[in-house]
Amino acid sequence: MSELDFRSLGERMIQAGVAPRHVRRMLAELSEHGAQLELDARQRGLDPVAARAAAREVLGSDEEILTRALATPSLRSWGTRWPVVTMLLAPVVGCCLSGALSLALAVLFYQVGTSAHLAAPDQTSPGPFWYALTTGLTHLAVYILPLLWALLVMRYAVSRRLTATGILLLSILVLAVIGAVTNLEFTWPDGTRHQASIGAGVGFSTNLVWVIHFAVRCLVVVGPAFAYRQWLVRRTWHTV
């Protein structure tokens, strides 16, 4: 098995903007190639240290391989090529679309729950299961999805060692604000109302209670996102 260590080369490639999938595969290929070159050298009678050095010489230095990889634009990660799109626009659009999707699912489950209720007229209502499902989906859209998208952005940025701090910060703040100003409400029929209703909107207020509520909801996204980033950095900075 090869003793050649390409971890430092891998880290440099990622920091320089080469896509991690190319880096991982290239390191595996270099390692396999190096092992075979070492074996060739041993068969020529070289001792293990000299065989390793000979293999490394044939493969080329880290600098040469890095230079060649950086001269190949198709190997650059999307995050390096389009940081605003990957770290800001895509997560914001994704957050809005996934919120809309969960609301659509809530409507769908309401219809299913109502149909089940109509099919069993002895029941007095569609039941707590369907109520919990639709309410859960609306809460997911408002409280959970912005946080999930913020965590995803952090994971993406750390895995590619992206250093566009301004874009990253803006992205997390926008996601937090989207979650904090959006109101979704799914109301089931009760004794006074015969039809369900969906309320969706964006609200701002200068009322102190609203401002505190807004700040708390922002912090619920920003705090965990940056804590997750710190954890990821400590865990993965030196691995590929």
Place this chain on the structure above:
Amino acid sequence: MEHPASALTGIVSELLILRLLSEREMYGYELAKTVLALTRREIRLREGLLYPLLHDLEQRGLLRSRREVVAGRSRIYYRATARGNRRRRRLTEQWQRARQAVSAILEGAGHV
């Protein structure tokens, strides 16, 4: 701007790789050894530099790859695609025209 010599080396490397991988699939080490053997060791590449080129050619749709585990190690085999073969034919024609042009100058230089 890329130095003309390195651009030429890049085109030659691409042509050699596409030519060899149009015949059969190979993995990096095998490809490097085949180039050495067929060129009687006249063309000796830094073998580690093959991989960025192979990945680039694959990204451009000129090669396809498959992974196989051999003796517990993952090995990636490459083969030229139909698009890669079309590119190889174009590069071969360009290379032959360039070679003829250079030969004409080298052989005729003494008669000017």
